[in-house]
Amino acid sequence: DQQVKQNSPSLSVQEGRISILNCDYTNSMFDYFLWYKKYPAEGPTFLISISSIKDKNEDGRFTVFLNKSAKHLSLHIVPSQPGDSAVYFCAASGGFRRGSQGNLIFGKGTKLSVKP
Amino acid sequence: DARVTQTPRHKVTEMGQEVTMRCQPILGHNTVFWYRQTMMQGLELLAYFRNRAPLDDSGMPKDRFSAEMPDATLATLKIQPSEPRDSAVYFCASGSVTLGRRTDTQYFGPGTRLTVL
Numbered sequence: 001d002q003q004v005k006q007n008s009p010s011l012s013v014q015e016g017r018i019s020i021l022n023c024d025y026t027n028s029m030f031d032y033f034l035w036y037k038k039y040p041a042e043g044p045t046f047l048i049s050i051s052s053i054k055d056k057n058e059d060g061r062f063t064v065f066l067n068k069s070a071k072h073l074s075l076h077i078v079p080s081q082p083g084d085s086a087v088y089f090c091a092a093s094g095g096f097r098r099g100s101q102g103n104l105i106f107g108k109g110t111k112l113s114v115k116p
Numbered sequence: 117d118a119r120v121t122q123t124p125r126h127k128v129t130e131m132g133q134e135v136t137m138r139c140q141p142i143l144g145h146n147t148v149f150w151y152r153q154t155m156m157q158g159l160e161l162l163a164y165f166r167n168r169a170p171l172d173d174s175g176m177p178k179d180r181f182s183a184e185m186p187d188a189t190l191a192t193l194k195i196q197p198s199e200p201r202d203s204a205v206y207f208c209a210s211g212s213v214t215l216g217r218r219t220d221t222q223y224f225g226p227g228t229r230l231t232v233l
Contacts, residue, residue, distance in 0.1 A: 034221065043120070043207050043224030044159075089159065103149065103172065104222060108158035 003027045004092050006107035013114050019077040021110050023090030026071065030092040034104065035064060035075045038087045047088075048075070080114045087111045118142045120225035122208050128231045134196040137228045139208030140189055148191045149209040149222060150176075150183055159207070165191065166213060198232045205229050 005024045013019045021035075031052035036044035050057040050064045050073070057064050063076045077084055088111075091104040121140045129135055141148050149164040163173035168185040176183065180202075182194045195202055209222040 036224075041226070043209075043226045046221050046223065049221060103161060103164055105161075106159040 002107075003030075004090055004105045004107040006088075006090055006110050008110050009108075010111040010113070013080045013112065015082055015114055015116050016079045019075075019080045019084065019112055019114065021075040021077075021088050021090075021112065023073050023075075023107055024071060025073075025092050027092070027094070027105075028071070029094045030105075032093040033064070033066060033073050034091045034093075035062075036089040036091060036106075037084075038089060038109070044089055077112075080112075082114050082116050085112055085114045120208055120210050120223055122206075122225035122228050124228060125226060126229045126231075128233065129198055130233050131199055132197040133232075134194065135198045135202075135230060135232075137193045137206050137208075137230070139191040139193070139210075139225055141191065141208070141210030142223055143189070145210035145212045145223075146188075147211045147213050147222075148185060149211070150191070150193050151207040151209065151224075153205045153207060153227070162193070162206075195230075198230075200232045203230055203232050 003026050034049040035047040037047045038044040048059050048062050048064050050066050055066050061077055066073045087109040089109045090107040093104050120142055123138045127135060147166045150162040152160045152162055160175055162175045163183040164171050165185050180195055185191045205227045207224050207227045209224045211222040
């Protein structure tokens with residue numbers, strides 16, 4: 001029973017174009033969402049997050065959009081660069097008011113390849 | 117430059133041997149997580165601690181895995197006896213959680229790649 005799903009295992013994009021990575025969740029109790037990037041032989045690194053009280057959060061070339069009614073979030077990278085090639089994990093948290101202890105539920109990741 | 121450290125980075129062992137993985141969380145972080153990454157399951161949460169107390173270890177096979185925090189600067193994950201199916205990358209992550217302040221961001225170490233032959 002996957003509560004956080006990344007349905008595309010891989011994505012290939014041309015340098016300079018937009019990369020859109022998608023994530024769906026099933027648990028309506030989730031109220032905080034994060035994206036992590038992972039290079040081979042390294043641990044995941046935090047990229048950007050969004051609280052459920054917002055529908056958009058931007059940080060430089062990275063923007064995360066949240067659609068609560070659809071239980072869907074997406075990460076946009078504009079413009080994409082070859083150095084962005086990595087595996088991207090979506091993660092969700094349940095919220096302290098709802099009994100969460102801060103643990104994250106991760107999707108299985110999407111491998112992004114940005115071609116020069 | 118605060119970061120989570122893990123040792124060893126690589127471990128090759130034979131089935132039946134004991135394996136101990138160590139993690140030093142970021143100074144000041146009060147929550148430590150252990151994850152396992154496999155091709156099939158992605159990132160699985162094995163156990164986590166807050167203020168050194170175990171909060172949840174339901175993700176761990178109890179008969180062979182154990183996790184402890186002897187002190188605030190060291191977390192350990194032990195497998196005894198190890199089996200080939202335990203081969204995976206094990207990540208430690210730390211974070212800071214305090215009452216009234218919501219911070220779910222976790223910071224990961226580089227991982228321990230375990231191969232059990």
